[in-house]
Amino acid sequence: MTTQTQNNTYPTTTPPQGPFSQFFSRLKKDFKAVSSLVVIGLSVLIALLGYLIAPDSTPNANDGSVQIKLLPPGSSVRLIKRHRHVEVEQQNWFKRMLFGQESPYAIIPVDSFYIEGWYVHYIPYHASNGRRHSIEKMHLLNATQALFIGDSPKLDAFLKSDEGKNCQKSDEGNFVICGNQAYYLDSHEQLQTITLQEVQQLFEAKQVEERFFLLGTDRQGRDVLSRLIIGFRISLFVGAFAVLIALLVGVSLGSIAGFFGGWTDRVIVWFMTVVWSIPSIMLVIAISLALQSKSLWVTFLAVGLTNWVEVARVVRGQIMALKKAPYIEAARAIGAPRRHILLRHMLPNVLGAIVVQASANFAYAILIEAGLSFLGLGVQPPTPSWGMMVNEGYEVIGLSASSTGSHLLWAPSFCIFITVLAFNLLGNAMRDAIDPKSNTQYQW
Template sequence: MTIRQEHKTPFFYARKRLFSNKPAVFGLIVIVFAHLIAGGGYLLMPDKTPYANDGAVQIQKQSPGFQVKILKIRKNMDVPKVGFFSWLLNGEDSKYTIVPVKGTPRIVDDSVEFQPFGRERAELKHMLLNCVKPLFVGPSDKLEKDAKQNFKVEGNLITFLDSDEHIQTITKEELKKEFFDDNVETRTYYLGTDKSGRDMLSRLIYGTRISLSIGFISVLISLIVGVSLGALAGFFGGKIDTIVLWFMSVIWSVPSIMLVIAVTLALQQRGIWVAFVAVGLTTWVEIARVVRGQIMSIKQKVYVEAARALGYSNKRIIFHHILPNIIGALVVISTSNFASAIVIEAGLSFLGLGVQPPMPSWGMMINEGFAAIGTSNSWHLIFLPSFCICVTVLAFNLLGNGLRDALDPKAVRG
């Protein structure tokens, strides 16, 4: 009786080795979790405003777990509604200006009385109608000719001009109910607030999106440049190889952060797109070296010679017969470059040459925390973004090491 032996593909054994590597699995879990957080974005962020920029200086540098009452005062303008996907990507401007308060605001006659947070002073007053409704700003004769204000009270009924100069009416009871339903809330800042009183958790989540997007785009740019130059040098050799090697040696001799700064200054701009290009153009050298060495070895193989004998073009031989055999090496080095890109971007933002305010970046947040060293309640401003950078970079390095071992064709099958 013949026993049929089932044959497994090389990918099966590579996957088995990868998932038996616990550090690599840990790194993969962290990376998947980070991508879910970045993709979820405003679904997960407590602060739904663009760049999580809704803050109040009265509650700056509060420790994790801080809780406070918030009085929300309606802005005298219409805030346009955005679609779901636009909101998920960019957030939505808040209709309110927030004021942290002590205790619960009280309604006295037609005003709201409240004690501002962090101040030892008498209570302040704000017009109730202006808290709840957006009022028209500027002179108007729609209610009354030569009126000094754009609202009037007649018994229990309030008539006012909204921000579009349309006449609206509301009763005092409806106004009070709307105030307590929409304009007073208790907020918990689970990871504290930054030096501008913004929610640290929301800004860290948005910073995850920035770091991963810069890592992805910069790795893509480095792959395009590195694979192209490495393939040309390794396949054709001669003068092309000499020129590419010289160029790689020059780039390799300059520290990465200095090269990124030079690219940034050459472009005469600062911002996220400049960071994409700058980081990508400084991480391609290692890819080019690996591709060049691999192609120089592979092009001597019999199947490459057979392809030449069949009259295939150099382009077809490179892209269809050589590059597919070095994908494993490219995947491993790309994970390493991804981690390097995150660190370089954080350094750029720390120096003020990367992502610009108010867009949050882990490096920029560390810079803000660094400026607050020595003041009270400032430890989390540096620790939290630094921890995020360390864990993310560690995860990519662990995954890269695991992929290197898993994709090694000389590894023992098990």
Template sequence: MAAAPALPDALPAAPDTAVVVPPPVRTPGYYVRQRLWANRPAVAGLVFIGLCALVALLGYWILPDPSPNANNGFVQLQKQPPGFTARFIRRTSTDSLRAINSPIAVWWRGKIGVLEVPVAEAQSNSLVIVPLVVTGDPALGPVHLEQKSNTTKQHLIVSSVQKRTYWLGTDKAGRDELSRLLLGTRISLGIGLVAVLISLIIGVAVGAVAGYFGGWVDSLLLGLMTVVWSIPGIMLVIGISLALDSKGVWVSFVAVGLTMWVDVARVVRGQVLGLRSATFIEAGRVLGLPTSRLIFVHLLPNLRGPLIVLATSNFAAAILLEAGLSFLGLGVQPPAPSWGLMVKEGYDLLGTEAGLWLTLLPGLAISLLVLSFNVLGNGLRDAFDPKTQLT
């Protein structure tokens, strides 16, 4: 019987095989973010909007003039150029009522109860320094003053004498232009946010109902959209203000929002008309899902991209509409620091040396904020487009 062949001492090594690692599973939102971050103008616009939002949130805490509405003005300092420096005496009257300046109150309405007087005004009012401090430098300690009058004698306690620089100058009322410009971001962003929320709530509801049900419901709601669309936005705001018998800040917010829902409704209606016959909607109907769930849970999430893009464009449009209304005197009323109202105040001074920067500065702020929302909207539109290639 033949012997069995001897086994080799070692088996030959298996050939090297490349291990194929599957790519990581990415959500659609990941690619949207990647396409957005690759768009530099959109990122720059987002950063500027974020800075404006931070300024609006901080509010009076970062303003050189933390008085309510940054409305602390001095006739002696009116229409001063940018970079102007003045010396002030901060004083508190012992005869006046003192308001409690809690952190929340200061954030909401500004700091009250503290009086400031330019040094020149203190001299003109015959404020006599009582020789209780012999250093000769009021900045080194408290100074006691007596304001002489024909009828009364008011005792004032001065906490400090300080120097303030008006980096952007003063307006016709002697108010700090920088403080009012920074505080104006609250009104511009606030009116844009309120207008977008109102337009989304009304527009999504009307557009979804019209597109899903169709028939006479669609015809009725489409006719309503057409009528509202044909009325100029300014006329609608005037009518709403007259109906509410007010021209305050919140009335302007609501009025602007009620004029912008038609754009959202038309876009939502068109998208829902194309999706209501989709397979997943038909499957939901077969399963007996309620209509409200089909619309708000299954249809509207597919409209997230177009709604975000439309919201950014409506944000910019609301800021421009509010600025135009305030310029005409139909929007935010003084002394609230609206950018449109500030442009109007500067426009009234055109021909003078101060008119140029008092018109240019708030106009530039409006342009930069609107431009930021527009480039961000363009970037979001490209980011939500799956055909866009990453570079």
């Protein structure tokens, strides 16, 4: 007798995905969403690294010279770095990333130079006008050492000693020359010595720099690329804090109006209508004038307080629609507190709409900040801002018929365009991922 064994195979079923899993699954399939996330991620990385990746790591990327103003992209200039005779604290990498590293040197653009004795002779950079200029000179000690500023009796005492009786005091700083050797007072008023050969080698090694400007320079001779990189931080910080303020005010007022209704709803809706009727730029100007300040924090507050109305309208509509949902009626029937119903049952279900609105408000905040900076009402110089850079380019082009300075216009404009576009596309993609029915497919 033969026994036949039958293998019964059952179809495998995958467990149902939760709402968040479905949301991220749809979002990953959207090319616009992925591209936008890549752009936003790079922008955030650039903003965080800031001074660590900027060619000019001084605070506000403010190391420039008017002699090299409005250089076109791809320019290269030779610089002599002259000591400013100040002690500069060296920051660790974290503080340098956040605040930059102050430079102890002032830059002097030159066409050429040569060293003769204790002096460096140079021809200043005048490629912009093509005129011939006389040769200038600078003492090597003034260029290389942090000298003591002010009157001090120590050098006079040294000259009266046997060691300094054959030395000659200089009128260019607190130092004396003794043939091929020099004695000088450092920034702490301590007497130091250095030889001519040492100071010449030090100058050639540390005081001469060939600086390349990938995106050219602005009207103050500062590196445009560095100011664009720091501008990422300003724009994203303004957007983040403005959205945070808008969400805090908009979600609070919108949820209260939609949940309680009645006279509370009418008062809040009236207030939203009044604020909504005022142009955003005028409201920001009014807030700035009322606070009598144009600082960066005032810009955060002013932009945030103009973006909350749309958030409140969306949240109010969503809460009013959820009030008749069966699970809300059930929560009321069992005697759940109003605060519990609002915070635990309603607001989590409008989170998707809030996230989508936050993405749109982020892009809007960047545009508002750029507009305020363009008008001179946003962040103030020397803090770099994309809107301020656009204004500089606009003024340069308006004063000159040539294309000189056009890079000041298109470089920050492109940054504004690509960042705002990324946030808008991400907002649309999140809306479609949250509610697939809203994604309209066009067939041609």
